[in-house]
Amino acid sequence: MTLQLSDKDKAMLRGDEGPATMMAMSILVRMAEVSGAKELLDISGAHIDSTVYIGEAGLEFAERLASLGARVRVPTTLNVSGLDEHHWREWAVNAEWARQAKRQMDAYASMGTIPTWTCAPYQTSERPQFGQQIAWGESNAIVFANSVIGARTERYPDLFDICCAITGRAPAIGLHLTENRAGELLLRLKDIPRALQDADDFYPVLGHFIGKIARDRISVIDGLAVSPAEDSLKALGAAAASSGGVALFHVVGVTPEAPTMDAAFQNLSPRETVDVTMDLLREARRDLTHTEDDELDMVVLGSPHFSLTEFKTLAPLVAGKRKNPRVKFLVTSSRAMTQLAKQAGYLDVLQAFGAQLTVDTCILTTPMLPPEIQRLMTNSAKFAYYTPGLLGRQMAFGSLKDCVNSAIEGRIVRDESLWLS
Amino acid sequence: MAELILAGKPFIAGAGKGIALVSSEPLSFWGGYDWKTGEIIDRRHPLSGLIAKDKVLAIPFTRGSSTTTAVLLEAIRAKTAPAAILTTATDFFFALASIVADELYATPIPLVALTESDFVKLKTGDEVEVREDGKVVVRRT
Numbered sequence: 168m169t170l171q172l173s174d175k176d177k178a179m180l181r182g183d184e185g186p187a188t189m190m191a192m193s194i195l196v197r198m199a200e201v202s203g204a205k206e207l208l209d210i211s212g213a214h215i216d217s218t219v220y221i222g223e224a225g226l227e228f229a230e231r232l233a234s235l236g237a238r239v240r241v242p243t244t245l246n247v248s249g250l251d252e253h254h255w256r257e258w259a260v261n262a263e264w265a266r267q268a269k270r271q272m273d274a275y276a277s278m279g280t281i282p283t284w285t286c287a288p289y290q291t292s293e294r295p296q297f298g299q300q301i302a303w304g305e306s307n308a309i310v311f312a313n314s315v316i317g318a319r320t321e322r323y324p325d326l327f328d329i330c331c332a333i334t335g336r337a338p339a340i341g342l343h344l345t346e347n348r349a350g351e352l353l354l355r356l357k358d359i360p361r362a363l364q365d366a367d368d369f370y371p372v373l374g375h376f377i378g379k380i381a382r383d384r385i386s387v388i389d390g391l392a393v394s395p396a397e398d399s400l401k402a403l404g405a406a407a408a409s410s411g412g413v414a415l416f417h418v419v420g421v422t423p424e425a426p427t428m429d430a431a432f433q434n435l436s437p438r439e440t441v442d443v444t445m446d447l448l449r450e451a452r453r454d455l456t457h458t459e460d461d462e463l464d465m466v467v468l469g470s471p472h473f474s475l476t477e478f479k480t481l482a483p484l485v486a487g488k489r490k491n492p493r494v495k496f497l498v499t500s501s502r503a504m505t506q507l508a509k510q511a512g513y514l515d516v517l518q519a520f521g522a523q524l525t526v527d528t529c530i531l532t533t534p535m536l537p538p539e540i541q542r543l544m545t546n547s548a549k550f551a552y553y554t555p556g557l558l559g560r561q562m563a564f565g566s567l568k569d570c571v572n573s574a575i576e577g578r579i580v581r582d583e584s585l586w587l588s
Numbered sequence: 589m590a591e592l593i594l595a596g597k598p599f600i601a602g603a604g605k606g607i608a609l610v611s612s613e614p615l616s617f618w619g620g621y622d623w624k625t626g627e628i629i630d631r632r633h634p635l636s637g638l639i640a641k642d643k644v645l646a647i648p649f650t651r652g653s654s655t656t657t658a659v660l661l662e663a664i665r666a667k668t669a670p671a672a673i674l675t676t677a678t679d680f681f682f683a684l685a686s687i688v689a690d691e692l693y694a695t696p697i698p699l700v701a702l703t704e705s706d707f708v709k710l711k712t713g714d715e716v717e718v719r720e721d722g723k724v725v726v727r728r729t
Contacts, residue, residue, distance in 0.1 A: 194687055201599050201683045221658045222623065224665035227692060304654045324657035324681045326688050382614065383649065412614065412651045531619075553653075556619040556630045 170199050171206050179334055187237035191333035198327060204338035212295050212318075213243040213332035214288045216304025217325040218275050219532050220249025220268035228326060229274035232333070240335035243280040244288040246305045247472075247528045248272045251535075254525060258535035268533070278333070284527035285501035287401070287472040289316060297423055300343055302331030306408035307401070307471045307549065313415040315400045317423035319343050322383075322414040342415055346433070348424060350417050352381050353437035356390035357444050363585045364392055368452075368566035370399040371548035373443070374406025376451035380441060383412035387431040389419045398476055405471050406548030449586060455551040455564035461579040463563075464540045466490075466570045467530055469499035470547040478508040478517075484571045485520035491577030495540065496522045499529040521574075531557050544579055546570050590728045594706040596674065598722035600686040602698030604672035605717040608726075610646040610710045611635050617663075617681075618655035626668035635712075644716040645670040646707065650681045660685035664695055672698040672718040676707050700724060 178184065179192040199207060217225065249268030250260065276282050283291050288303070289311050295301050295318035303309050303320040304327070312318040321341040323331070331337045341347050354377065356364075363369050377386055386407075395403075400418070407413035417425035425431035468481070481498070490496045498517065500508070505526050508514050514524070530536060531553055544563040545551055554562040565573065569581045611634045615621070620630035626641025635647075641663075650656045660682060663669035673682050682699050690696035698718045702710075706724075710716070715727040 190691065194684070194691060197687050198680070198684055201678060201687075202680060203678075216654050217658065219655055219658065221655065222662040222666070224661045224689075224692065225658045227665075228661070228688060231692065306654050309654065322654065322680070324654050324684045326657055326661065327680075327684050328654075378651075382651065409616075409653070410651075412649065553619040 170196065170204055172196070173207070176207055176336065185236055187232050187235035188333055190232065190235060191237070191330040194327070194330045195334055195336060199338040202338050202340050204340045206339050207336040208300060208339040208343060210241055210300050210302045210331055210335060210337050212241055212293065212299065212301040213239065213328055214246060214303040214305060214308055215243060215275060215280065215328045215332060216246045217329050218246045218248050218271065219325070220271045226267060226271050229271050232329065233274040233277050237333050238279045239332040241332060242293055243332040244283040244291060244293050245275055245280050247286050247532050248284050249528060249533050251525045251527050251533065255533065255535070259537040260533055260535050264534060283501060283503065285472045287474065287501065290472065290474050290501070290504060300337070302328055302337045304328035307405035309414050310404035310408045310416070311401055313342055314404055314417065314422050315397065322412065348415060349385065349433035349435055350387035350431045351384040351438050352386040353440040354386050354388050355440065355442050356388070357442040359443070359445065359448070361392050366566060366585050367399065368546065370395060370403040371406045371546070372448055372452045372455070374403035375410050375455055375548045375552070376443065376447060377416065378407040378409060378411030378413050379451070381407065381411055381413055383414070385415045385417070387417045387419060387425065387428070387437070389428060391418060391421065394421060396476070398474055401471055402548065409549045409552040452564065452586060455548055456562070457555050458542055458561045458563040458579060462542050463494055463544055463573055463577065463579050464542045465495040465497065466544050466574045467497045467499070467550060468546055468570060470529055470531070470545070470550045473498050473500040473504060475504055475507050475511070478513040479511070481567065482513040482516045484568060485522065486516050488520055488575055490521040490574040493577050494574050496520065496574045497525060498522055499525045502526045536560070544570055544573050592709060592726040594702055594709065594724040594726065596700035596702045596706070596722040596724045598698065598700050598720070599678045599683055600696055600699040601720050601722070602696055603718060603720050604644065604698045606643045606671040608646055608710055608712055608714040608716045609635055609638055609640055609643045610712045612648060614649045614651040615647045616651050616653045616656055617659035618653035621659055621663065623659050623663040623666055623668055626663065640670045641668045642671050644672045644674060644718065646674040646710050648676040648707065649679050656681045657685045661688055664689040664697060665693060669697055672700065674707070674710070674724065675699070675701050676704050677701050
């Protein structure tokens, strides 16, 4: 069966709603045909990943839409940009890049969007509800919305998210439909000590492992003895959406579509079952570290963007201490979250420690690192995954506490006790 | 010279030819493809260090970042993109880059999905010609 368009869709395609809507609908319809959709559906929210400045073509696309008068039809948040407007001069960002990235920010901001500039839109007031149909870009946001909230989005690419926002429509395919949300792969935690499950670095490591083994399949995690915090699930999802194409996972007894194993699999049987052992997790953890020795230039936290809870956890770890002067310590977050952290008094504590803050962007999306910074450390599997390829720099992975201790020592130190056999 | 003709499904139809770069490992173009040069830069990927510009790139699907589309679009504009991409299923991320390249510059690149059993017949170094109808002609010396 071929794609059936509604009268309103056809009107948009004809240009009745203006040239920007026509361009967006034309791309949407061609993509719907490619994906085999039978129809389009209404969405009630969007998140635009296309704000990330990559180069001229992405900028030309944004400015074309803006010059045609594009306006979004649903509440639409904006992902990180290529620039921290207020602090970029403190870093290695060149003026030409800043100018181009700002043009791209202006183009998307002109469309009636909400200038959140964050990769963690689920930490804003526009957080979607369970069951809500949305069109989100940004891999970590997609997996969080689907898995932790139970909202419904396909894994949308950059440039497409904005077409959905402008038309208020998306192809009725994939994870928008209940029958495509059932688990496929069962992952059974096998003899994973409770103390490790309580540790913050367990979740990014597990996520990195899941991405590698699940690729783009929906996995169901069983056997967790603890109820993980939202930030732990955020770290897990971001890791799995970096090492794999994961857009949805279920955790039995934890995530909203998995009150039971049967619910997670929609009463079907798993197509494959894998036991997750300590050996497999240790290997995944090793995979996240690419440094050759213990030398350290910079600690970077906040991928996805730091939440208020993460600021709250970090503050007492650094309170009354001072980082080693040879090492930089950076936290990336959103303007809104940083404001809340400031009001709560956490920023003063961080600044006394010697930490710096970057908002609206992160080390991967703006060329901020000076050449002398070559050896980094993070608690984010996503940073660890992308840094060697995108930035050509070494990255070590550790827990939040490892990162703080390393910044104080001035060299990479990690507590291995929970990871020993 | 052996010749092999595979019947692929063109999800963005077009013609293109080049030397094949083949891997069974999926690839994210963000952090995996340098659009300024066409080099594959994911240091964990088997094709790391090779230049995919004007080649026929064969990978099963894209992984990870939703920015893959934007990177491929930049590569098409900068003329550092592969001549064609072969996958094992319709890939939304590549398709969109090709459609937007058509919209902005009238230069889509051909994208063809092969069955998994045909995909494994490809080898790096093959001469590959992708035709409008989705036929993939493979020549090996």
